[in-house]
Amino acid sequence: MDGTARMWIGRIPSFDPDAQGVILAIDQASSDPAEPMVCVLKNRGHEVDEGVFYLLPGDLWARYERAGERLSVSLLAHRNLLAGDLESHPAALRAHLAELPSDPAHDGCVVLVRRETVTDFVPPEHDGVPQSVVLIDHVGGTVGLAELIGMFDAQESGISVVAATPGD
Template sequence: MAAVMDDSSRMWITAVPPFGPDEIGVLLALDGESADSGEQAALRLLDRGHEGEEGVFYLLPFDLSARYTRTGDRLAVALVAPRAVLDEELVGAGGQLGEGADEWVTLLRRELVTDFEPVEQDGEKQAVLLIDHLGPVRTLDELFARFEAGDSGIAVLNAQ
């Protein structure tokens, strides 16, 4: 797993060590030092998670969710949050999102070329995994090493 991290997408189709080698899924990396406001909002919402296995957080779908879309050979994942949840978080930080027509706000969108199709089970789409970290990483192995060292966490997001 020595793939070079592409800062423009930071999205992989891979197995994640804590979940085992047989569970292939979509993984997004979120950098706590990113200047991207959507990425920072998503990271802030991770604090609303509930811890499962050590270092693994599960988020409620009405706090933060993922949406899959496919266009040709490209799979895209968008992280979305309800406007009301964002307003609640931003007011606590001294800001406000403002008015908008959509109930759900897209925080970030990443895509890659792949033939991978997220599986559905009992009508539910496969969850998206997030690994939060501080500062740039060069490889997927380095990202996983930070998790193993306790320097990052994994969040499990329901997908719509």
């Protein structure tokens, strides 16, 4: 898959060299207001390892869905929680939240980001819970996975681990 879709199936050697999984790039300066909203919610993460934050499923979570050979990942949040976190942010960002449609599978929730790719990769499950999704944040433009990993290694970006749920 090319990096323009900003979703990869791969490994982050300095984070977990043995785990292949789904990686999404999140641009803090994106013209799509939903990506900065994801970054606002990432502030709720708990740093476990240096530069690696884990989010609680009630703050931000991912949903996998498969349609044929396409795997999609959506990042979801509770509208009210996000509205509270956006109070100190620009009005334009808050206004965009009001325009986001509710997620039909979860009342009171919004889909912030949805990405998909053609792959035969099936996220592994443990006790019925799908593998978490890894987010790598950066500032500006489209970058490839190798560049994102290099930015993380140079402490110029952060990693967030987001719990996943199966598709509904």
